[in-house]
Amino acid sequence: MNRVRFGLQARFLIVMGLAFALVVAILLLLLQRQTRMQAEVRTLSGAIIHDLFDRSLRSRGEALATELADSLVNPLYYSDLDQVGALVRNTSRQQVVSYVRVFDREGRLIHDGSVDITGYGQQMQDPLAAQAIGTQKLLMQWSPDVLDVTMPVMMGPEKIGGVRVGMSLGRVRQLESGANETLLERLAEVGKRDLGWLMLLLAGLAVIATVVAIYIQRTLVGPIRWLAQAARQIEAGDYAVERRSSVRNDEVGELIRAFGRMSESIARHDREVRHMAYTDALTGLTNRLAFRENLDHQLLAARNSGRQLALLFADMDDFKRVNDTLGHEAGDEALLQFSARIRVAVEELGGDEALLARFGGDEFVILVQAGDVREVALRLADRLVEDLGKPLMVEGREVFLGTSIGITLFPDDARDATALLKNGDIAMYQAKVAGKNCHRSYNRAMDHAVERRVHMEHELRGAWERGELRLVYQPIYRTSDRQMVGVEVLLRWQHPALGAIPPSVFIEVAEQSGLIEVIGPKVLRAACLDAIQWPMPPGAVPLFVSVNVSPRQLRSGEMADTVARCLRESGLPPSRLHLELTETAVIGDEMLAASLLDKLHRMGVKVWLDDFGTGFSGLSHLRQVPVDGVKIDKSFVADLQRDPDDLALTTAIIAMAHSLGITVVAEGIEHEVQYQLLRDRKCDLGQGYWFSRPVSSMDLVRMLGGMA
Structure with missing residues (x-):
């Protein structure tokens, strides 16, 4: 009977699905009942209520002014002040009406609803009066305190006067504020009720999260922590990782067993990788990386012991010509013969501790550590110039190359690896300048020679365009x-500062x-x-x-x-x-x-x-x-x-x-x-x-x- 496999992935998906469903439910409730009803309603309700009251005020003012203007046609035409007053006072009793003013066609006040009409017959002088007097149709004007609604009183096509109804903005804002307070009280009641539900759901989620955390800790976090610790051990170079057996029949069990096999494989291949990383693939010599690490180590030891070291920097002469004319395979064959001759000379004259490396291309570096390093380096350089100056047989042809060698000493010429290599390169360059296939020892004057050459090369660029070169x-x-x-x-070449250059x-x-x-x-x-x-x-x-x-x-x-x-x-x-x-x-x-x-x-x-x-x-x-x-x-x-x-x-x-x-x-x-x-x-x-x-x-x- 086949055993049903209930893997980690399935368990993890089920637990996370439940947790996700709960989180989604809580978020929906929170967003729907708290955020939407409180934040959005609080933000938007005031604007909506304000808009409603504003439109209502406009509509109410327009209706009152229109109705009153229609009612005032005959009384105003026959100058029936009692009837006019009765109509004005009836309209003034409205809660949001601040004032009512009836005026004739010239803008003189006829009635304002008061008993004595103190301003009767006087020209209206308030800031809104001018446009109100001149309007031929419904006109709404705003001031900080009132909405002034003006409606002309028409007898047929002829304007016989007008009526102004002032709608009190302060009273409207009081009504609006009351409506907002009532709405907020209702929202607060709903919020308290929803908060209870939210707390209950959060408590349930906390219980479930605790259970899930304990479960994940035992089935996933613990094994992963062990794997991470073992990985750090391997990263530090210690491949003796303790094997951890697992009887689990899920992905974590497979991972633990695979990790054990992997650590054994890494340990087995580490030596091969190091050999490849520190060895030149073509010649089998030490490469630049390994030589630099070894040089740093030897320099530290030499400082502590007070020993001298000698470095020889050798570069093949005219090697590019071999690649260009005979091809890169022939160039590789020439490099192999070249490195073999160098190896023999180093083994015979350099001492047991001498280190030979290929720096890349056609460059070779030799570190001499034993005996009188200056004398050993000179003898070795003479031998290399002689041996490497002999023809090479490449693809049935004699090839004459030779080598230029620079010699530099520690600590006489330099006290760190970078400076030592740089000085060796400078001395090698001076050997090439001297005619190639020879060696030169580094001295301080070479730095100035290199600087002069670099400066001259810089000046020579563009000399033709500047008119300094002539035929x-x-x-x-x-x-x-x-x-x-x-x-x-x-x-x-006539240089403006250096004069005539040979x-x-x-x-x-x-x-x-x-x-x-x-x-x-x-x-x-x-x-x-x-x-x-x-x-x-x-x-x-x-x-x-x-x-x-x-x-x-x-x-x-x-x-x-x-x-x-x-x-x-x-x-x-x-x-x-x-x-x-x-x-x-x-x-x-x-x-x-x-x-x-x-x-x-x-x-x-x-x-x-x-x-x-x-x-x-x-x-x-x-x-x-x-x-x-x-x-x-x-x-x-x-x-x-x-x-x-x-x-x-x-x-x-x-x-x-x-x-x-x-x-x-x-x-x-x-x-x-x-x-x-x-x-x-x-x-x-x-x-x-x-x-x-x-x-x-x-x-x-x-x-x-x-x-x-």
């Missing part, structure tokens, strides 16, 4: 006949902040607009204009569209535009560079490789990324006459470039002997202070005019 042009000559054939565009300073800031992606297209467009306006001597070849392109512009993928737009807006022939790419930018992503060069060549734009010889490529890379020309870096040209190695290398570059059909340009020619050596070795073009310093567009126009 100058350095002429490029043929070495064979010293004929000017083109110019290189150079950017200059390009080597602000161009780097623009590169690192991304502002170069905004400034670069503006420089290209302005150079094209200037070039199209330069006059050409008769028979001379129009000058080409050479514009430098930053690696960030190259990686953006929009370079070809930007060039096409500038050529279209300026009208400059594509053959007169040369773009200069740095050797390191081309080597960093040969596939992207080759695709861009192909698009530019199809437009008719020429591409030169700038600063050739300073990278690690050599001419072999020119086969994968064909260019129209290479510019020998000025560092080679400077020592041509003194250093046989530089002369030999420059000679080899010229010869091999010519064998590939590539034009060679020499930068930084400052002496005639340098020019002679380059001309003798068939260097095609040259530029430098020996030929001409950079000039403005207007000065260049004057130079061209002198060549005519």
Whole structure:
């Protein structure tokens, strides 16, 4: 036989239904008998009674005045004062009538009901008399004391006089007040009777509520309190909750049993959750959260013991290029190899207590705690720079990344975790500024350097719009006949407060902040607009204009569209535009560079490789990324006459470039002997202070005019 289950929900609904029915009954009685009959009636009855008395007064006054006017026609016409007086006195006996006045057509008093008629024949002068005398129909006028009802006495169409009946407002208000008092007495009697019923119902509700409260306490509140206490215990991290058996066959019993199973499951999974929360999913290293908690703990212990700590902040160089060119899966593979090399170095040199964590992205942090932490940190940084500078094999390709490392010490450099991490980040940034793939130790001067860089970046934003940035042009000559054939565009910044800022300073800031992606297209467009306006001597070849392109512009993928737009807006022939790419930018992503060069060549734009010889490529890379020309870096040209190695290398570059059909340009020619050596070795073009310093567009126009 199946046992009928009478669950908590059913019991609760029945009890609450009864309580609700009682509450509704009490509320209905209260609202119906108390609120509606007392509050609303008291509020509205006065207004209703007042309105009734007011309308009654108007109606009564109108009836008396009309009836009296009809009765006065003949007596007034025949001047029968006795009859007039009798009619007036009869009307004046009414309880609410204050006065009755009969007057002739000119407004003179004929009778007021008195025996001697003291004002007989006199003009009525009271405030309401003027309108009463002039009215041709029923007129009601109010004063603070009376309602004056005037009715003209008509003999056919002719007005022979009028009658005024003054209805006493004071007497009416007395009657109205009496009626209100009677109504309130009746309401009070009803209220007393209803109050008795209300108290009886409230007493019954109190008894029922007590019974329901006891019932709910035993069946619901008690178990829920136990569950809440157990939940707080779990919340505090104590999962050893005492199991509470229950034989109840209702929802609370099921809840207690389910809660017991849940607490066991939470305890079982807590260690797994903590492991996931404090571990980097990709590399398996400690993550930012766990490292920060551990760092706070170690700093507290170090303060108490007087120990030193060293923190190394490492950031992969050019990691974004891997993601952009090879994809994120390749980036993850590079991160795994990178973290494995760091782990090995830390295990070998960092000591047993060293802590390694991945902070996210391509950032890694190492905490050194044992031994001479300064010496250990320096050795570890040297090892990391060496190991991480070696190529990684990612998807069958060699990838060169390297790392920039910042080193900071506790308590020498900072006394809390936030400042320590900030200083490590600053030192790491200075390592990147120093050329990447190196390490730098934090010092106070770095804070000022960062502040200056931030200030310069802020000032550089909008410098073009403010007219602080301007273009100058350095002429490029043929070495064979010293004929000017083109110019290189150079950017200059004249700050109103800081003065002339070297390009080597602000161009780097623009590169690192991304502002170069905004400034670069503006420089290209302005150079094209200037070039199209330069006059050409008769028979001379129009000058080409050479514009430098930053690696960030190259990686953006929009370079070809930007060039096409500038050529279209300026009208400059594509053959007169040369773009200069740095050797390191081309080597960093040969596939992207080759695709861009192909698009530019199809437009008719020429591409030169700038600063050739300073990278690690050599001419072999020119086969994968064909260019129209290479510019020998000025560092080679400077020592041509003194250093046989530089002369030999420059000679080899010229010869091999010519064998590939590539034009060679020499930068930084400052002496005639340098020019002679380059001309003798068939260097095609040259530029430098020996030929001409950079000039403005207007000065260049004057130079061209002198060549005519």
